[in-house]
Amino acid sequence: MWDLKIAGTDLYSILNWFFIYSFLGWLWESAYVSVKEKRLVNRGFVTGPVCTIYGCGAVAVYLILKPVSDNIFFLFLGGIVVPTILEYVTAVLMETIFHTSWWDYSKNRFNFQGRICLGASLGWGAFTVILFYVLQPFAEWIVSLYSAATGKILVCAAGALYLVDFMISFMNAMQIGKKLRGMDEVMDELYEFVQSTKLYESAEELRLRLSSYRVSEYGAELRKRLEDRINAVIAFTSEPSEEQKARQEAWRAQIEERISSIQGRYEQLKNQRNLFIRRAMNAYPNMKSRTQVLKERAAERLSRKEQDKKQKEDKNI
Numbered sequence: 001m002w003d004l005k006i007a008g009t010d011l012y013s014i015l016n017w018f019f020i021y022s023f024l025g026w027l028w029e030s031a032y033v034s035v036k037e038k039r040l041v042n043r044g045f046v047t048g049p050v051c052t053i054y055g056c057g058a059v060a061v062y063l064i065l066k067p068v069s070d071n072i073f074f075l076f077l078g079g080i081v082v083p084t085i086l087e088y089v090t091a092v093l094m095e096t097i098f099h100t101s102w103w104d105y106s107k108n109r110f111n112f113q114g115r116i117c118l119g120a121s122l123g124w125g126a127f128t129v130i131l132f133y134v135l136q137p138f139a140e141w142i143v144s145l146y147s148a149a150t151g152k153i154l155v156c157a158a159g160a161l162y163l164v165d166f167m168i169s170f171m172n173a174m175q176i177g178k179k180l181r182g183m184d185e186v187m188d189e190l191y192e193f194v195q196s197t198k199l200y201e202s203a204e205e206l207r208l209r210l211s212s213y214r215v216s217e218y219g220a221e222l223r224k225r226l227e228d229r230i231n232a233v234i235a236f237t238s239e240p241s242e243e244q245k246a247r248q249e250a251w252r253a254q255i256e257e258r259i260s261s262i263q264g265r266y267e268q269l270k271n272q273r274n275l276f277i278r279r280a281m282n283a284y285p286n287m288k289s290r291t292q293v294l295k296e297r298a299a300e301r302l303s304r305k306e307q308d309k310k311q312k313e314d315k316n317i
Contacts, residue, residue: 025054079128
């Protein structure tokens with residue numbers, strides 16, 4: 001088994017490189033996101049110190065592009081194409097299986113479906129050049145430090161731990177999908193309710209506010225908006241009767257009760273998570289349900305069409 005050749009390389013070397021690159025990818029991702037978020041983040045699909053997509057990606061890129069490794073231009077170009085395809089396929093598979101979007105490039109320029117973007121692809125091209133000229137020699141040097149017998153034991157042990165971790169992470173990822181869908185349903189209910197109360201000037205403002213998922217802080221703002229609206233009604237009413245005051249207070253109590261109820265259900269869903277789920281949602285704070293992503297992309301397309309229509313009308317004027 002260990003001598004099985006894949007693209008001219010034995011399986012023993014491939015498996016060793018896979019775990020080395022998975023660990024290096026985890027170091028890079030965790031460090032980068034930790035600095036960006038200003039907090040410690042354990043990045044990756046599994047809980048252990050590995051990022052599978054980096055291990056698979058690095059080994060696949062090396063095996064596929066090894067024939068053009070002497071030409072840095074083709075190496076860079078292939079480094080853009082191959083990892084980008086891998087990233088896109090991975091995103092589609094994870095969204096299909098778990099019904100969640102783990103990353104989203106929608107806010108980046110020149111993105112496609114929020115799954116890939118030009119900036120990231122150019123970065124993959126640069127990383128590919130670094131892979132061949134720096135990282136691959138480093139990985140081969142690490143493997144040369146221990147005997148083949150030791151390497152086989154290490155690969156088997158790491159593989160067994162990884163499989164257990166992957167199965168646990170897989171089952172929890174399925175729960176995350178259900179949890180996010182439940183939270184989205186609560187958010188939709190809150191959106192429809194607040195929209196009916198006319199607490200906000202426009203649906204766009206309300207939608208923007210709700211998109212952050214920060215219901216705890218948002219609940220206080222809703223109550224302030226409610227207070228301002230009631231005070232405005234009272235200001236335009238000369239000496240309101242006791243009956244009017246009673247209706248206003250009843251209306252206030254009814255809305256506050258509804259807001260608190262929805263907020264409580266959201267927080268309950270949010271807090272129903274074990275250590276593995278908390279780790280995953282902490283590692284991917286922008287994770288959204290697939291349904292929510294589709295809604296946002298549809299809204300963006302509609303917004304762009306309206307903007308284009310307005311620009312055309314302005315030009316005609």
